[in-house]
Amino acid sequence: MLRHEFHPGKLMAGLCLLAVAVVYAGDAGGAWEAPWFVALPLMMVGLFLAGVAAAIHGIRPRKVARSGGGVGGVREPRDQGRS
Secondary structure, three states, X not given: OOXXXXXXXHHHHHHHHXXXXXXXXXXXXXXXXXXXXXXXXXXXXXHHHHHHHHHHHHHOOOOOOOOOOOHHHOOOHHHXXXX
């Protein structure tokens, strides 16, 4: 099975969407009262955190040596333009 690249920004966005779903599910189930506008701040914070995570992931140095490509000499699509 081929491994895929880890995207922490997508993970953060998904977790924040899941948090919004849990808040509204709890409201629908009668566990607590959630105002209608609670999704907006949760999503704005979630998208901000996703952007920060993606930016940090994008600028951090890679640990894999670039000379041989990826694992076993197989080059990844993001390495095609680099030597």
